[in-house]
Amino acid sequence: MGCHGSSRIWTMLPCTSSASGCWKQIVKLGEKKLWNGRSHKSYFFGVLGDGATINFWADSWLRDEPLRLTYPHLFRLEKNKWVKVASRLQVVNDTKVLTWDWRSNPSSYDEVNELFQLLDDIYNYSWKGGIDKWLWKGDAQGAFSVNKAKHLISLDPQPYLSHMKWKGWVPLKCKIMVWRAIINRLPSRVELIRRGVVLPCDSCVLCNSDSETILHLFTGCLFSAEVWSRIGYWCRLEPIFAFDVSDLLKMVNIPPKSKYLKYVLRGIIFTTMWELWNERNTRIFKGKRRRAMEVVESIKSTSFFWIRNRSRFKGLKWLVWCKYPLDQM
Structure with missing residues (x-):
C-alpha cells in the first residue's frame, strides 16, 4: 500500500447531480437530530465503489462512524475536509495507493498511532469497484423508505429533549x-x-x-x-x-x-x-x-x-x- 503527500475533510449526506425527488429532501433534513441523539444522516452508510461521491473523513464508509470521529488528530491535520475517497485512495496494479495533503506531517504519538491504525483499516478493507452505493441502517435490508423513517422518528419518547448542560453563569x-x-x-x-x-x-x-x-x-x-x-x-x-x-x-x-x-x-x-x-x-x-x-x-x-x-x-x-x-x- 503506497502513501504519498498529505490530507483532510468533512461531510454530511451523499449529494450528487443525480440526486432528485425525496433524496434532495433527505440531504436538507440530514442535519436534524432524532430522539436518540443521532442525526438522520448517521443512518446512511456508504458502500465504496469508485469513491467519487463518498467523503473520506465525514461519511461513514470504512467504519460505523465517520473517520473524523475515529481519527480526530489526523483530521485536524487534513487540509481538504470535504475530500472524496477517490482523491485519497486508489488501486493501481492491485496495490492500494494513498495520497495525503496534510497541514503538517503526522509527528506526535497520537497522530502517528492513528495513522498506522488507519493504514491498517484501509489495508484490510476490500471492495469490488463500480459505483458508490448507500445503505440505510434503519432497515435490515438497507433500503430506505419514508414509512420506515417516519416510524423511526415516532419512537421518540421525548421529542425535544436536549442533553446540553443547563447549569451555568449565563442568563x-x-x-x-x-x-x-x-x-x-x-x-x-x-x-x-x-x-x-x-x-x-x-x-x-x-x-x-x-x-x-x-x-x-x-x-x-x-x-x-x-x-x-x-x-x-x-x-x-x-x-x-x-x-x-x-x-x-x-x-x-x-x-x-x-x-x-x-x-x-x-x-x-x-x-x-x-x-x-x-x-x-x-x-x-x-x-x-x-x-x-x-x-x-x-x-x-x-x-x-x-x-x-x-x-x-x-x-x-x-x-x-x-x-x-x-x-x-
Missing part, C-alpha cells in the same frame, strides 16, 4: 437560545421560508455566501468561523471543527479539563452563540454591522460582566480575563 435567555439552536428551533431564514414566510432571499446575512440555516449560521458561516477562530485563540483551544451545533458544546472536553474550566468555557461558548445570533438580528432589523473582532470584544466584555455578577468568581480581573480567561480559575 436563562441565553441558555434557551442555545437549546433552541441545538434542536433547530430558531427562526433562521430557511426555516421561516419553509413555514410560508415571504422573504426576499434566504442568504446568510453575516456572509451572504450560503442559505441561512442554523447549522450554517453557527458552524459554516465565514464570519462565524472567524469569530470562533478568535475565541479559540483567546481561550487557547485547539482548532475548532464543528459539524453540528451540539459539537460546539463538546469543545469543553477537548482536551480534558477540570470541572471549573469546563464551567467557565461552556459559558463563553454560550455567550459566543448569543452574540452571533444578536449580530445576525442587528444586521437584519437595525441595519448595523460589526466586524468579527468587534463581536469578539463584545463577547469578552459580556461574558466578563455575566461571570462577575452571576457566579462565585467575584475576584476576576478584567485585564487578566482579556489575556486568558481560564488563567484565573
Whole structure:
C-alpha cells in the first residue's frame, strides 16, 4: 500500500447531480437530530465503489462512524475536509495507493498511532469497484423508505429533549437560545421560508455566501468561523471543527479539563452563540454591522460582566480575563 503527500475533510449526506425527488429532501433534513441523539444522516452508510461521491473523513464508509470521529488528530491535520475517497485512495496494479495533503506531517504519538491504525483499516478493507452505493441502517435490508423513517422518528419518547448542560453563569435567555439552536428551533431564514414566510432571499446575512440555516449560521458561516477562530485563540483551544451545533458544546472536553474550566468555557461558548445570533438580528432589523473582532470584544466584555455578577468568581480581573480567561480559575 503506497502513501504519498498529505490530507483532510468533512461531510454530511451523499449529494450528487443525480440526486432528485425525496433524496434532495433527505440531504436538507440530514442535519436534524432524532430522539436518540443521532442525526438522520448517521443512518446512511456508504458502500465504496469508485469513491467519487463518498467523503473520506465525514461519511461513514470504512467504519460505523465517520473517520473524523475515529481519527480526530489526523483530521485536524487534513487540509481538504470535504475530500472524496477517490482523491485519497486508489488501486493501481492491485496495490492500494494513498495520497495525503496534510497541514503538517503526522509527528506526535497520537497522530502517528492513528495513522498506522488507519493504514491498517484501509489495508484490510476490500471492495469490488463500480459505483458508490448507500445503505440505510434503519432497515435490515438497507433500503430506505419514508414509512420506515417516519416510524423511526415516532419512537421518540421525548421529542425535544436536549442533553446540553443547563447549569451555568449565563442568563436563562441565553441558555434557551442555545437549546433552541441545538434542536433547530430558531427562526433562521430557511426555516421561516419553509413555514410560508415571504422573504426576499434566504442568504446568510453575516456572509451572504450560503442559505441561512442554523447549522450554517453557527458552524459554516465565514464570519462565524472567524469569530470562533478568535475565541479559540483567546481561550487557547485547539482548532475548532464543528459539524453540528451540539459539537460546539463538546469543545469543553477537548482536551480534558477540570470541572471549573469546563464551567467557565461552556459559558463563553454560550455567550459566543448569543452574540452571533444578536449580530445576525442587528444586521437584519437595525441595519448595523460589526466586524468579527468587534463581536469578539463584545463577547469578552459580556461574558466578563455575566461571570462577575452571576457566579462565585467575584475576584476576576478584567485585564487578566482579556489575556486568558481560564488563567484565573
